Amino acid sequence: MVGAHFSGTGQGPRDGIMSSELLADLQARGLIFQIAGEDQLPQWLDGGSRTLYCGFDPTADSLHIGSLVPLLMLRRFQEAGHKPLALVGGATGLIGDPSFKAQERQLNTPDVVAGWVEKLKSQVSAFIDFDCNDNAAEVVNNLDWIGGMDVLAFLRDVGKHFSVNAMIQKESVKQRIEREGSGISFTEFTYMILQSYDFAELAARQDCSLQIGGSDQWGNITGGIDLARRMHGKQVFGLTMPLITKSDGTKFGKTESGTIWLDPRRTSPYAFYQFWLGTADADVYRFLKYFTFLPVTEIDALEKADAERQGRPEAQGVLAREVTRLVHGDEGLQAALRITEALFSGSHDALSESDFEQLRQDGLPSSELQRSALGGQLLTQLFTDAGLAASGKQVKDALGRDAVWINGAAVGMAQNAEPGQCFAEDASYFGRFYLVRLGKKKYHLFELA
């Protein structure tokens, strides 16, 4: 699956693109927050194929959609003819980035982090091309150069270039230092130095001249720019992307059910697709620019068309399809579409037996049902266990409002103690499937064991 999605988009590297054109496109997409070395960067990029990098720290066994913008950014640069390095933070992941984090974080054990590093490596690889000749991507791990370093060398060769006075002035750690009720350990405080060292090291060994990252990385990136100059006399650049915000002020990338992960085992392509489909009107055109490769002109045209038409905009559907394909490939997208169509078109009766099996495999939440165990059970219990609701109270609430259906038949509070009747033989699809709907959007497939 590594790299599989890249070729699936039908857009190979477009080496004809000039970099000034790239920067103009990024600008038009609103993807540029700040640039370090703004005067010289355009002509530097136009001057040839450059190497750039972006770091991803292993803080879990999967990246989430917060990393999507930087990942796609690496690819945008690659398509413009530059060489992307995806750095996986095998070393920095052991320390923890304090940037704009309100609290000190729990350290993870080296084994755990090492395991995550491997997961991230393959995940990151799906977004960039390793096979094109001149500017093939690479994955690097900073544990390779930080892991073997001894303390004295670190303090003398690297630490000497940093002024604590300057470090504590950085906006990214200021709140931790100034605000009452928080603090920062020396360990996390050192993070900035490690990331700076990464940049200097990559500049020296791979001639990497640009680091990209989220806007929260500005302090760490500029630290690296200074260090590369001091240690190796190299001039390098930095570019940050804006923090993705939502118009309603809530945090992007989280839903009621939690984080949206890139790993299909954590967030199914169906759930992923649904997430994007639910994007607010006020955000959707901006997100199309951030998260897809559709030309800006096309996005603008879509916005105009949506505005002129009454009713439901098409933008959400476009966004959901594009991003799902980027992350989960065509197959993942098809799976998501199949489920969506089956559930929201209103006609479950059209589904075949194999369709049901497919839905389960495609990531529709499902579980097994033992007919023998139905006896003493209550629906509230059954549905809570299946994850349809957080507590029996919520199920009860839904039952009381006639918001529960089993295979299309409404179920009320009166049936709570009658699961056997609700899951009757003749009510099933193909003798074994029950599709339960709670509320407007939550579905669960039960299959008789």
Next chain:
RNA sequence: GGAGGGGUUCCCGAGUGGCCAAAGGGAUCAGACUGUAAAUCUGACGCGAAAGCUUCGGUGGUUCGAAUCCACCCCCCUCCA
């Protein structure tokens, strides 16, 4: 090591002996309205269908009764050494 401040239900944050399963806000879930929107309105929101059961950093204690009082411990923050 010393002095002071603090740890409340998902989050913020009231609550200083009974009227406290614990105000208020946010988040979340469900309903109406809709576009599988937004805004608005309604209900739920520790667990439990209910009876009832278990919470306010931890452990013990005082009391008829504790989130609230006492003792010790743990953790966080500020200042001093």
